[in-house]
Amino acid sequence: MAKRNKRPSWDEYFLKVAMLVSERATCPRMHCGCVLVKDKQILATGYNGSIPGDDHCEDVGCMIVDNHCVRTIHAEINALLQCASHGVNTFGAKAYITNMPCTNCAKALIAAGTKEIIIFSEYHDTLAEKFFEKAKVKVKRIKMPEKEIDYDIDSFSSAKKILPAKSIKMKR
Protein backbone atom coordinates (compact mmCIF):
# COMPACT_ATOMS: atom_id res chain seq x y z
CA MET A 1 0.00 0.00 0.00
CA ALA A 2 1.35 3.37 -0.96
CA LYS A 3 1.20 6.09 1.62
CA ARG A 4 -1.54 8.51 0.97
CA ASN A 5 -2.16 12.10 1.93
CA LYS A 6 -5.21 12.69 4.06
CA ARG A 7 -8.44 12.50 2.06
CA PRO A 8 -9.49 16.13 1.63
CA SER A 9 -12.63 17.51 3.28
CA TRP A 10 -15.26 18.98 0.94
CA ASP A 11 -13.99 22.50 1.67
CA GLU A 12 -10.39 21.51 0.97
CA TYR A 13 -11.43 19.63 -2.15
CA PHE A 14 -13.30 22.52 -3.77
CA LEU A 15 -10.62 25.05 -2.79
CA LYS A 16 -7.98 22.78 -4.27
CA VAL A 17 -10.01 22.71 -7.49
CA ALA A 18 -10.11 26.54 -7.34
CA MET A 19 -6.30 26.55 -7.04
CA LEU A 20 -6.02 24.28 -10.07
CA VAL A 21 -8.45 26.47 -12.04
CA SER A 22 -6.32 29.54 -11.19
CA GLU A 23 -3.43 28.01 -13.15
CA ARG A 24 -5.25 29.19 -16.31
CA ALA A 25 -5.20 32.85 -15.18
CA THR A 26 -3.43 35.26 -17.53
CA CYS A 27 -2.68 38.35 -15.42
CA PRO A 28 0.67 38.13 -13.59
CA ARG A 29 -0.58 40.53 -10.90
CA MET A 30 -3.04 37.95 -9.59
CA HIS A 31 -3.97 34.34 -10.19
CA CYS A 32 -7.48 33.72 -8.88
CA GLY A 33 -9.73 30.69 -9.21
CA CYS A 34 -13.43 30.39 -8.34
CA VAL A 35 -15.63 27.30 -8.09
CA LEU A 36 -19.40 27.68 -7.67
CA VAL A 37 -20.90 24.74 -5.81
CA LYS A 38 -24.41 23.64 -4.92
CA ASP A 39 -25.31 20.43 -3.06
CA LYS A 40 -21.62 19.41 -3.22
CA GLN A 41 -21.68 19.63 -7.02
CA ILE A 42 -19.68 22.02 -9.16
CA LEU A 43 -21.89 24.38 -11.17
CA ALA A 44 -19.11 26.30 -12.88
CA THR A 45 -15.50 27.40 -12.56
CA GLY A 46 -13.71 30.62 -13.47
CA TYR A 47 -10.30 32.25 -13.44
CA ASN A 48 -9.22 35.80 -14.16
CA GLY A 49 -8.52 36.13 -17.87
CA SER A 50 -9.09 38.37 -20.87
CA ILE A 51 -12.28 38.50 -22.91
CA PRO A 52 -12.12 35.46 -25.23
CA GLY A 53 -9.93 36.27 -28.21
CA ASP A 54 -8.38 39.36 -26.63
CA ASP A 55 -4.70 39.85 -25.72
CA HIS A 56 -3.33 38.37 -22.50
CA CYS A 57 -1.58 40.48 -19.85
CA GLU A 58 1.29 38.03 -19.75
CA ASP A 59 1.88 38.57 -23.51
CA VAL A 60 1.33 42.31 -23.93
CA GLY A 61 1.46 43.67 -20.36
CA CYS A 62 -1.24 44.73 -17.98
CA MET A 63 -3.77 47.50 -18.64
CA ILE A 64 -3.49 49.63 -15.54
CA VAL A 65 -6.16 52.12 -14.50
CA ASP A 66 -6.00 53.61 -10.98
CA ASN A 67 -3.39 51.07 -9.96
CA HIS A 68 -5.58 48.09 -10.98
CA CYS A 69 -5.28 45.90 -14.06
CA VAL A 70 -8.60 46.17 -15.88
CA ARG A 71 -7.88 43.82 -18.79
CA THR A 72 -9.23 40.65 -17.24
CA ILE A 73 -12.67 39.47 -16.30
CA HIS A 74 -12.36 38.28 -12.73
CA ALA A 75 -12.65 34.62 -11.76
CA GLU A 76 -15.94 35.05 -9.92
CA ILE A 77 -17.56 36.91 -12.83
CA ASN A 78 -16.32 34.30 -15.30
CA ALA A 79 -17.85 31.53 -13.18
CA LEU A 80 -21.16 33.43 -12.98
CA LEU A 81 -21.06 34.09 -16.74
CA GLN A 82 -20.50 30.41 -17.38
CA CYS A 83 -23.71 29.77 -15.42
CA ALA A 84 -25.49 32.52 -17.38
CA SER A 85 -24.44 31.13 -20.74
CA HIS A 86 -25.54 27.62 -19.78
CA GLY A 87 -28.71 28.59 -17.95
CA VAL A 88 -27.56 27.36 -14.54
CA ASN A 89 -29.35 28.60 -11.41
CA THR A 90 -26.83 30.04 -8.94
CA PHE A 91 -29.31 30.81 -6.14
CA GLY A 92 -28.08 29.33 -2.89
CA ALA A 93 -24.63 28.43 -4.24
CA LYS A 94 -21.38 28.50 -2.31
CA ALA A 95 -18.37 30.20 -3.88
CA TYR A 96 -14.96 28.62 -3.28
CA ILE A 97 -12.37 31.23 -4.16
CA THR A 98 -8.60 31.35 -3.74
CA ASN A 99 -8.92 34.80 -2.18
CA MET A 100 -11.40 37.34 -0.85
CA PRO A 101 -13.27 38.82 -3.86
CA CYS A 102 -12.85 42.43 -4.95
CA THR A 103 -15.73 44.82 -4.22
CA ASN A 104 -17.40 44.39 -7.62
CA CYS A 105 -17.20 40.59 -7.61
CA ALA A 106 -18.61 40.54 -4.07
CA LYS A 107 -21.61 42.56 -5.22
CA ALA A 108 -22.13 40.28 -8.24
CA LEU A 109 -21.93 37.12 -6.09
CA ILE A 110 -24.50 38.55 -3.67
CA ALA A 111 -26.84 39.56 -6.49
CA ALA A 112 -26.54 36.08 -8.04
CA GLY A 113 -27.78 34.52 -4.79
CA THR A 114 -24.51 33.17 -3.35
CA LYS A 115 -24.95 32.29 0.32
CA GLU A 116 -21.43 31.45 1.44
CA ILE A 117 -17.86 32.35 0.48
CA ILE A 118 -14.98 30.03 1.34
CA ILE A 119 -11.45 31.43 0.91
CA PHE A 120 -7.89 30.84 2.10
CA SER A 121 -6.35 34.26 1.40
CA GLU A 122 -7.23 37.94 1.50
CA TYR A 123 -7.30 40.56 -1.25
CA HIS A 124 -5.35 43.80 -0.98
CA ASP A 125 -8.13 46.27 -1.57
CA THR A 126 -11.78 45.39 -1.14
CA LEU A 127 -15.00 46.29 0.60
CA ALA A 128 -16.28 42.75 0.02
CA GLU A 129 -16.65 41.85 3.68
CA LYS A 130 -18.83 44.90 4.38
CA PHE A 131 -21.18 43.96 1.54
CA PHE A 132 -21.23 40.28 2.54
CA GLU A 133 -22.02 41.15 6.14
CA LYS A 134 -24.92 43.38 5.15
CA ALA A 135 -26.27 40.75 2.74
CA LYS A 136 -25.84 37.99 5.38
CA VAL A 137 -23.46 36.02 3.20
CA LYS A 138 -21.25 33.84 5.38
CA VAL A 139 -17.49 34.18 4.93
CA LYS A 140 -15.41 31.17 5.92
CA ARG A 141 -11.61 31.24 6.01
CA ILE A 142 -9.74 27.97 5.99
CA LYS A 143 -6.12 26.97 5.80
CA MET A 144 -4.69 26.79 2.28
CA PRO A 145 -5.09 23.18 1.08
CA GLU A 146 -2.13 21.00 0.14
CA LYS A 147 -0.62 22.20 -3.13
CA GLU A 148 0.42 18.74 -4.17
CA ILE A 149 -1.94 16.51 -6.13
CA ASP A 150 -1.91 13.04 -4.69
CA TYR A 151 -2.10 10.67 -7.63
CA ASP A 152 0.37 7.85 -7.29
CA ILE A 153 -0.31 5.82 -10.42
CA ASP A 154 2.46 3.37 -9.64
CA SER A 155 0.67 2.28 -6.48
CA PHE A 156 -2.68 1.47 -8.17
CA SER A 157 -2.80 -2.19 -9.02
CA SER A 158 -5.72 -1.64 -11.44
CA ALA A 159 -4.06 1.17 -13.39
CA LYS A 160 -2.25 0.49 -16.62
CA LYS A 161 0.02 3.10 -18.08
CA ILE A 162 -0.43 4.37 -21.65
CA LEU A 163 2.39 3.29 -23.91
CA PRO A 164 4.64 6.20 -24.92
CA ALA A 165 3.76 5.81 -28.62
CA LYS A 166 0.05 6.37 -27.86
CA SER A 167 0.40 9.35 -25.57
CA ILE A 168 0.01 12.83 -26.97
CA LYS A 169 2.35 15.48 -25.61
CA MET A 170 0.49 18.20 -23.74
CA LYS A 171 0.76 21.56 -25.41
CA ARG A 172 0.57 24.82 -23.47
Ligand SMILES: [Zn+2]
Ligand atom coordinates in the same frame (compact mmCIF):
# COMPACT_ATOMS: atom_id res chain seq x y z
ZN1 LIG B 1 -3.11 42.23 -15.94
Ligand SMILES: [Zn+2]
Ligand atom coordinates in the same frame (compact mmCIF):
# COMPACT_ATOMS: atom_id res chain seq x y z
ZN1 LIG C 1 -13.10 40.67 -8.67
